[in-house]
Amino acid sequence: MAVTWLLVPFTRSQEIALAAMKTLVVDHPLVAHKLTALRDVRTDSPTFRRLADELVTLLAYEATRDVRVVDATVSTPVAPAHGVRLARPAPLVVPILRAGLGMLDGMTRLLPTAEVGFLGMIRDEGTLKAQTYATRLPEDLSGRQCYVLDPMLATGGTLAAAIQLLFERGAEDVTAICLLAAPEGLAYMEQVFTDSGNPVRVVTAALDERLNEHGYIVPGLGDAGDRLYGVV
Numbered sequence: 001m002a003v004t005w006l007l008v009p010f011t012r013s014q015e016i017a018l019a020a021m022k023t024l025v026v027d028h029p030l031v032a033h034k035l036t037a038l039r040d041v042r043t044d045s046p047t048f049r050r051l052a053d054e055l056v057t058l059l060a061y062e063a064t065r066d067v068r069v070v071d072a073t074v075s076t077p078v079a080p081a082h083g084v085r086l087a088r089p090a091p092l093v094v095p096i097l098r099a100g101l102g103m104l105d106g107m108t109r110l111l112p113t114a115e116v117g118f119l120g121m122i123r124d125e126g127t128l129k130a131q132t133y134a135t136r137l138p139e140d141l142s143g144r145q146c147y148v149l150d151p152m153l154a155t156g157g158t159l160a161a162a163i164q165l166l167f168e169r170g171a172e173d174v175t176a177i178c179l180l181a182a183p184e185g186l187a188y189m190e191q192v193f194t195d196s197g198n199p200v201r202v203v204t205a206a207l208d209e210r211l212n213e214h215g216y217i218v219p220g221l222g223d224a225g226d227r228l229y230g231v232v
């Protein structure tokens, strides 16, 4: 996992293709501006929530670039116009509780007809392994495009477990939207999804330096759940 990927001179957004997945680091001044304010330790919870919400909408715009559509024709007051509408089945948006909940409104603002499933996952702070404590998802996800919301792609354990669960239920392709990613997490995702045969995309506002010994992203933004909702 080379940090030199970031040196590839893409003009707008940096797309990094790995063997089994693609990572898009969205390179846009508004994204960078909001992310900088989000990282700032002085940013209070109400402002953090608003910024995260706005940031997700910007990331969602890029993340939905491959959303499936079908041809559609409408009549304008003047003449028929050929266009598209979202294909069925509707995309499924899956926030990973609890921090992913802070990304839901920003996502559904852009994709209001999407259905929403929920996954409650918690990281054991000792082992850094993910445990599922709540699942509210359709049993059959055949043919579905899924968008997983998880603000921090740190070790990758939680996100990979969530995505595997979606594929086990028949999801067609999965895009993860993360505010931040660590190189270690992307490497883990690559390892898990290599040869899986299922397309996985990660869309993020930044690829940070590394994880620290506590599994936190450096420089990161701290604990996303705590900053959104307080320490409860």
Ligand code: URA
Residues within 6 Å of the ligand: 099, 152, 154, 215, 216, 217, 218, 220, 221, 222, 223, 224, 225
């Ligand atoms: N989860 C967080 O909330 N922050 C990190 O830096 C890593 C995991």
